[in-house]
Structure formats: C-alpha cells, structure tokens
Amino acid sequence: xxxxxxxxxxxxxxxxxxxxxxxxxxxxxxxxxxxxxxxxxxxxxxxxxxxxxxxxxxxxxxxxxxxxxxxxxxxxxxxxxxxxxxxxxxxxxxxxxxxxxxxxxxxxxxxxx
Amino acid sequence: xxxxxxxxxxxxxxxxxxxxxxxxxxxxxxxxxxxxxxxxxxxxxxxxxxxxxxxxxxxxxxxxxxxxxxxxxxxxxxxxxxxxxxxxxxxxxxxxxxxxxxxxxxxxxxxxxxxxxxxxxxxxxxxxxxxxxxxxxxxxxxxxxxxxxxxxxxxxxxxxxxxxxxx
Numbered sequence: 001x002x003x004x005x006x007x008x009x010x011x012x013x014x015x016x017x018x019x020x021x022x023x024x025x026x027x028x029x030x031x032x033x034x035x036x037x038x039x040x041x042x043x044x045x046x047x048x049x050x051x052x053x054x055x056x057x058x059x060x061x062x063x064x065x066x067x068x069x070x071x072x073x074x075x076x077x078x079x080x081x082x083x084x085x086x087x088x089x090x091x092x093x094x095x096x097x098x099x100x101x102x103x104x105x106x107x108x109x110x111x112x113x
Numbered sequence: 114x115x116x117x118x119x120x121x122x123x124x125x126x127x128x129x130x131x132x133x134x135x136x137x138x139x140x141x142x143x144x145x146x147x148x149x150x151x152x153x154x155x156x157x158x159x160x161x162x163x164x165x166x167x168x169x170x171x172x173x174x175x176x177x178x179x180x181x182x183x184x185x186x187x188x189x190x191x192x193x194x195x196x197x198x199x200x201x202x203x204x205x206x207x208x209x210x211x212x213x214x215x216x217x218x219x220x221x222x223x224x225x226x227x228x229x230x231x232x233x234x235x236x237x238x239x240x241x242x243x244x245x246x247x248x249x250x251x252x253x254x255x256x257x258x259x260x261x262x263x264x265x266x267x268x269x270x271x272x273x274x275x276x277x278x279x280x
Contacts, residue, residue, distance in 0.1 A: 008125050008242075087133075090155075094136070104141075
C-alpha cells in the first residue's frame with residue numbers, strides 16, 4: 001500500500017497525529033487510546049510500517065513507535081510543485097487581465113476581441 | 114507586490130484548494146474563465162497549442178478543450194452546473210486520457226471582490242477518492258499541462274491513441 005492510501009484511513013491518521021504529538025509511543029499505549037481491539041489497531045500499525053510512515057524500535061519487551069517524516073515530505077513536495085505550475089498559469093492570466101483592463105479603458109464601447 | 118498561488122491539500126482528504134489574488138476586477142477574471150477566446154490565452158503552458166473546442170458557459174452546458182504537443186492530443190471536458198457572473202462557476206472536470214473512465218472531479222471556483230479593482234479566486238476540487246487526487250497531481254495530469262507533459266507522456270505510453278482519433 002502506498003503512502004497516500006495508508007493516510008486515507010481515519011484511524012491511521014489519528015495514530016500518526018498522536019505519535020507526532022507525543023514524540024513516540026509504545027504499542028500498548030497506542031492500543032489503549034482506541035475502542036477498537038488491539039488486533040485491529042495492530043493491523044493499522046502494520047500498514048503504517050509498510051508505508052514507512054512510522055518506524056519501530058524494540059526496547060526490552062516493548063515496541064516503541066515513532067513518526068517517520070520522510071513520506072510526509074513527499075506530499076509537501078508535490079503540493080509545492082502543483083502550486084508552482086498553477087502560479088505559472090496564473091501569471092499568464094495576469095498578463096491577459098492587464099490587456100483586458102487596458103482595452104476596457106481605451107475602447108469602452110467596443111467588446112473585447 | 115506579486116500575487117502568490119496557495120495550494121492546500123491535506124493528507125488523506127479527497128479535496129484540494131487553489132487560492133490566488135488578482136490585480137483586476139472579478140468581472141474580468143470571470144470572463145477569462147468563461148469566454149473561449151480568453152480562456153485559450155492563459156490556460157496551459159506557452160509552448161502548447163490550447164484549443165477550446167466547446168465552451169457553453171451556462172448551467173447544463175458543456176466544455177471540451179485540447180492541448181496539443183507534437184502528435185499528442187490531451188483532451189479535458191466537463192459539464193457546467195452553475196455559472197453565476199461574476200461570482201462563481203461550478204462544474205465537473207475530466208481528463209479523457211485516463212486508462213479508466215469515470216474519474217470525475219467536481220470543481221467550484223469563486224471570485225471574491227476585494228475592492229480597489231482587486232479580487233480573490235478560491236477554487237475547490239473534490240475528487241472521488243484520495244487516490245484520485247494524489248494520483249492526478251503525482252502523475253502530472255495537471256502539472257504536465259505546464260511543464261511539458263513529461264510525466265503525462267509516461268502515464269500515457271502504451272495507451273492507444275483513441276483520444277487523438279476522437280479529438
């Protein structure tokens with residue numbers, strides 16, 4: 001499952017939000033925060049691990065979860081690229097609007113084009 | 114001062130917002146969205162031929178436009194649900210070249226009067242799924258329109274040129 005599909009599920013987003021807020025959490029602490037059964041939450045954690053959205057460290061008998069920020073950066077990256085391309089397009093629109101404004105001032109009685 | 118485009122796409126959601134201010138009255142920005150001769154002048158990159166095949170900018174009307182580069186034609190179409198001058202345009206948006214039909218985007222574009230001959234465009238796209246939204250931008254379906262369709266060419270490679278034929 002890819003990053004975006006992994007993020008699409010509300011419980012998994014909640015897990016990530018709690019991990020981000022707490023820095024790290026043990027699997028037990030994560031289970032405690034949900035009404036769903038531990039196996040159900042465990043399944044969500046597996047998806048998050050496979051999507052590399054979280055990483056795990058084993059500490060004694062505990063599994064400690066951390067947010068892995070790298071895949072998040074991927075999302076930010078494409079949003080920036082998308083914004084840059086829209087900006088290029090809107091700059092073309094800016095130029096057109098200048099022409100339209102000038103036309104409206106110079107020849108108010110004639111329709112544009 | 115230069116105006117800046119803001120894109121908001123929250124992780125895991127199926128919508129995205131594009132916000133941009135213009136140093137022009139909203140009446141003009143609205144016209145640039147609803148008159149074919151004007152729309153052709155700014156949508157897409159300079160090195161691509163942009164042709165508006167049809168633009169019936171009224172409720173129930175439809176539109177179709179083509180970007181052409183080399184032998185490739187990329188077609189986009191949709192249906193207007195509401196066209197209220199100079200305030201808003203609501204309608205669907207589809208890319209004809211996807212391997213699977215039916216991935217419709219619902220778009221709402223609002224033009225807010227800021228006074229002093231300025232306005233703000235607020236566009237919301239609602240996709241059928243998070244995958245549709247992220248896939249579109251990642252694949253370059255939109256970005257490709259501007260940066261030369263490099264990504265889109267990859268996406269389309271191997272597909273039959275049915276859209277070119279029907280265009």
